Amino acid sequence: MIKHLLSIDQLSPSQIELVLKTADSFREVGTRTIKKVPILRGRTVCNLFFESSTRTRISFELAAKRLSADVINFTGDARSSLAKGESFKDTAQTLQAMGVDAIVVRHSSAGAPHRLSRWVEASVINAGDGAHEHPTQALLDLYSIREHFPSFDGLRVGIVGDILHSRVARSDVAALTKMGSQVTLVAPPTLIPPAIDSWGAEISYDLEEVLPKLDVVYLLRVQKERQNEQLVPSLREYATFWGLDRRRVDLMKPEAIIMHPGPMNRGVEIAADVADLERSIIIDQVTNGVAVRMSLLYLMLGAADRALEEVPVG
Amino acid sequence: MADILLRGGRLVDPAGEADATCDVLISGGRIEAVGTGLDPGRAEVIDVDGAIVAPGFVDTHVHLREPGREDEETIASGSAAAVLGGYTAICAMPNTDPVCDNAAVAEKVAATGSFLGLTQVIPAGSLTQGLQGKHLAAIGEMATCNARVRLFTDDGHGVQDARLLRRAMEYLKGFGAICAEHCDDESLSEGGHMHEGEYSSRLGLRGQPAEAEELALARDIVLARLTGARFHALHVSTARSVAIIRQAKADGLPVTAEATPHHLTLTDACLVDYDTNFKVNPPLRSPHDVEVLRAGLADGTIDNIATDHAPHAAQEKEAEFEAAPPGLIGLETALGVIMGELVEGGLLTLGDMVRRMSTTPARILGLEGQGGPVVPGAWANLVVFDPGARWTVDPGKFASRCRNCPWAGKELVGRVLLTVFQGRVVGRDGQVSTAAPLGAFA
Numbered sequence: 001m002i003k004h005l006l007s008i009d010q011l012s013p014s015q016i017e018l019v020l021k022t023a024d025s026f027r028e029v030g031t032r033t034i035k036k037v038p039i040l041r042g043r044t045v046c047n048l049f050f051e052s053s054t055r056t057r058i059s060f061e062l063a064a065k066r067l068s069a070d071v072i073n074f075t076g077d078a079r080s081s082l083a084k085g086e087s088f089k090d091t092a093q094t095l096q097a098m099g100v101d102a103i104v105v106r107h108s109s110a111g112a113p114h115r116l117s118r119w120v121e122a123s124v125i126n127a128g129d130g131a132h133e134h135p136t137q138a139l140l141d142l143y144s145i146r147e148h149f150p151s152f153d154g155l156r157v158g159i160v161g162d163i164l165h166s167r168v169a170r171s172d173v174a175a176l177t178k179m180g181s182q183v184t185l186v187a188p189p190t191l192i193p194p195a196i197d198s199w200g201a202e203i204s205y206d207l208e209e210v211l212p213k214l215d216v217v218y219l220l221r222v223q224k225e226r227q228n229e230q231l232v233p234s235l236r237e238y239a240t241f242w243g244l245d246r247r248r249v250d251l252m253k254p255e256a257i258i259m260h261p262g263p264m265n266r267g268v269e270i271a272a273d274v275a276d277l278e279r280s281i282i283i284d285q286v287t288n289g290v291a292v293r294m295s296l297l298y299l300m301l302g303a304a305d306r307a308l309e310e311v312p313v314g
Numbered sequence: 315m316a317d318i319l320l321r322g323g324r325l326v327d328p329a330g331e332a333d334a335t336c337d338v339l340i341s342g343g344r345i346e347a348v349g350t351g352l353d354p355g356r357a358e359v360i361d362v363d364g365a366i367v368a369p370g371f372v373d374t375h376v377h378l379r380e381p382g383r384e385d386e387e388t389i390a391s392g393s394a395a396a397v398l399g400g401y402t403a404i405c406a407m408p409n410t411d412p413v414c415d416n417a418a419v420a421e422k423v424a425a426t427g428s429f430l431g432l433t434q435v436i437p438a439g440s441l442t443q444g445l446q447g448k449h450l451a452a453i454g455e456m457a458t459c460n461a462r463v464r465l466f467t468d469d470g471h472g473v474q475d476a477r478l479l480r481r482a483m484e485y486l487k488g489f490g491a492i493c494a495e496h497c498d499d500e501s502l503s504e505g506g507h508m509h510e511g512e513y514s515s516r517l518g519l520r521g522q523p524a525e526a527e528e529l530a531l532a533r534d535i536v537l538a539r540l541t542g543a544r545f546h547a548l549h550v551s552t553a554r555s556v557a558i559i560r561q562a563k564a565d566g567l568p569v570t571a572e573a574t575p576h577h578l579t580l581t582d583a584c585l586v587d588y589d590t591n592f593k594v595n596p597p598l599r600s601p602h603d604v605e606v607l608r609a610g611l612a613d614g615t616i617d618n619i620a621t622d623h624a625p626h627a628a629q630e631k632e633a634e635f636e637a638a639p640p641g642l643i644g645l646e647t648a649l650g651v652i653m654g655e656l657v658e659g660g661l662l663t664l665g666d667m668v669r670r671m672s673t674t675p676a677r678i679l680g681l682e683g684q685g686g687p688v689v690p691g692a693w694a695n696l697v698v699f700d701p702g703a704r705w706t707v708d709p710g711k712f713a714s715r716c717r718n719c720p721w722a723g724k725e726l727v728g729r730v731l732l733t734v735f736q737g738r739v740v741g742r743d744g745q746v747s748t749a750a751p752l753g754a755f756a
Contacts, residue, residue: 089632109634110518111588130636132518167518193515194523 040069063293138171152179161220317357330687343737369686370402375620382411394713397741400697415451417459424461483543553606625716650726
């Protein structure tokens with residue numbers, strides 16, 4: 001397995017398959033009364049979060065704890081060393097000196113995990129860096145899709161929303177195209193990144209035209225703080241053209257599913273009642289996130305030379 | 315001052331229309347004789363057989379950081395870096411602290427350079443006070459003070475206000491000065507960290523579109539036409555910028571342009587690992603831009619090569635990509651990059667290279683005694699280099715105080731053997747002369 005997970009590009013399709021298959025066992029662990037296995041006993045995982053993200057941090061923390069690792073959380077709040085002007089590199093080396101085995105890093109600056117991986121011995125896992133990538137989100141998304149469709153091959157996935165600023169979109173496009181799915185990015189032109197051709201995805205500005213063809217409708221969070229960048233005239237106008245409401249759900253294939261990385265803006269990219277539909281698997285994504293992150297931590301830290309069938313889940 | 319005979323080198327001197335094997339005799343700081351089989355008399359004979367002898371390189375664009383950031387570079391360390399790169403004249407940008415927006419700072423920079431006696435240090439003045447883009451700097455005072463400032467720029471930023479730039483151009487024209495611009499429409503590029511394109515999209519970094527440079531350049535050329543001012547475009551980096559300059563020259567406007575070794579050889583693909591040593595402004599562009607820029611250099615649309623040597627402290631570069639300042643150092647690697655990539659690559663002849671690194675930039679800056687011709691009576695400002703020497707860049711050996719070099723660990727072709735400034739050997743085999751400087755107190 002790889003030493004660091006910085007980008008989906010680092011994983012081959014067979015490695016992705018391995019992560020997903022291994023996650024099956026850990027998903028089962030999460031259904032037990034005693035939700036803990038001793039695989040990473042004595043190992044230390046640090047959640048290094050320079051940008052607040054309660055759900056991702058909790059998911060990683062639960063994953064590490066269910067594997068019996070010791071977990072420390074470092075958040076860049078006012079009392080941390082960051083406020084005192086300590087550099088990113090010094091912070092990294094301090095953690096290294098304390099002997100952590102893995103650093104799960106969330107940072108508002110794209111490439112921060114790449115920088116970190118050059119300075120530390122520990123495994124670095126990217127938990128979201130700026131508008132670059134969020135590889136574990138893509139892996140849990142694949143896992144969740146796999147629960148509904150027999151194969152990724154030829155599956156049609158539409159990713160709708162602020163592609164320009166979305167690390168989720170970058171990781172999902174890379175992961176899905178790698179697995180043979182066809183991705184269509186749906187957004188107003190101002191939210192489509194420049195020079196998009198090399199992504200291997202189709203582009204559409206018209207959600208209603210695309211909806212009937214899709215197996216998966218993946219909605220991205222509209223970041224309200226970007227309102228002043230004049231990318232769309234208003235949230236109302238966004239919802240009018242690119243929001244998923246009941247009327248548009250009726251354009252979808254009967255078996256098509258709805259996904260969202262959370263947190264949702266109900267009433268903007270997704271209507272409140274649509275979020276709670278049977279075909280919306282947003283809550284399953286959260287559950288699967290823990291299992292997929294357990295799988296990754298196990299493969300990257302605990303079982304590099306152990307065969308898959310020896311996974312001690314009993 | 316000891317006399318020197320450079321024996322057996324190939325003199326490449328576009329200004330003197332010379333390209334031949336000959337000896338060069340230096341006496342009293344000046345060229346005494348050029349010819350074959352010269353009698354050394356009592357001169358020290360330096361055998362430069364197989365090497366190229368050329369007028370010393372002239373860099374229209376360096377950042378020496380003094381005054382203000384002496385931890386990053388000083389006029390002394392920057393001059394030493396220039397010596398090791400074969401430069402006998404360097405033009406220091408005004409974005410120091412305090413800003414070179416007045417005669418006092420300009421004279422201090424020039425005088426320190428003279429005192430060191432390693433290379434000619436020519437201060438550039440700012441166009442606006444404090445580089446703020448609001449009020450004209452003391453252009454007349456700087457132009458007429460002992461430093462004789464000739465080139466004015468707010469480098470690091472372009473002047474955003476068109477009316478203010480127009481006034482600056484009109485005013486400096488009266489002093490025979492040059493308006494040089496870092497062409498950048500910041501309303502388009504603000505917040506960007508790299509070239510906008512395929513790689514910025516993939517890396518999730520906000521881009522600086524090529525159009526930000528082109529829009530500002532086109533505006534500046536329109537204003538140069540309006541005012542009749544001499545205009546020099548700093549570090550041109552895009553394909554359409556080359557076309558804009560070509561058109562301006564075809565229209566007969568007094569416009570010149572420089573390009574850097576990095577924009578001529580590196581692309582935005584270099585940023586895939588978020589290595590901050592490749593973060594620079596203007597950013598590294600696409601392969602197409604590099605190709606067109608090279609063609610522009612070959613056909614003379616781009617007049618000269620300038621390094622934009624920009625030292626940054628290690629702790630500032632060792633940060634998140636978006637937090638790291640843009641800029642890289644280039645004085646000590648320029649020859650190796652240009653020889654290897656552009657001369658060996660067949661784009662430029664040796665004569666073309668010397669023209670673009672010495673003859674033409676010396677003319678742009680109006681420097682007497684720089685850029686050749688290498689003829690009796692002229693100041694002896696020379697570089698001697700081995701055009702075929704291959705060497706691996708070790709930033710630890712740089713004379714510069716900084717290490718932010720994108721070519722670290724790379725093999726370059728062409729190495730400076732000797733730098734002669736005003737008739738003295740100031741650099742030899744990678745070492746700066748430790749002899750007392752010209753202006754040192756006895």
